[in-house]
Amino acid sequence: MKRVFWVAVGVTIGVVAVAKAQAYVKANTPDKARQFLLGPDQNNVMQRTLAGLIEEFNTARKAREAELNRQYSGIAE
Structure with missing residues (x-):
């Protein structure tokens, strides 16, 4: 049960980190660079x-x- 908890915590932290990184990229990069990194x-x-x-x-x-x-x-x- 402890493993399931820690895996869930790790997945949650990963999802939050990716969402924050994408928000940072969207806010701080020019449109052409965003399209290159994130796609159209x-x-x-x-x-x-x-x-x-x-x-x-x-x-x-x-x-x-x-x-x-x-x-x-x-x-x-």
């Missing part, structure tokens, strides 16, 4: 980042699952 759709950076992370996780998970299925398919038969 600057309002949905967190959503795009989260969607990308989820997609990358699922791709890695499916690849590992396929690898394990190939590795152990002979044993199960």
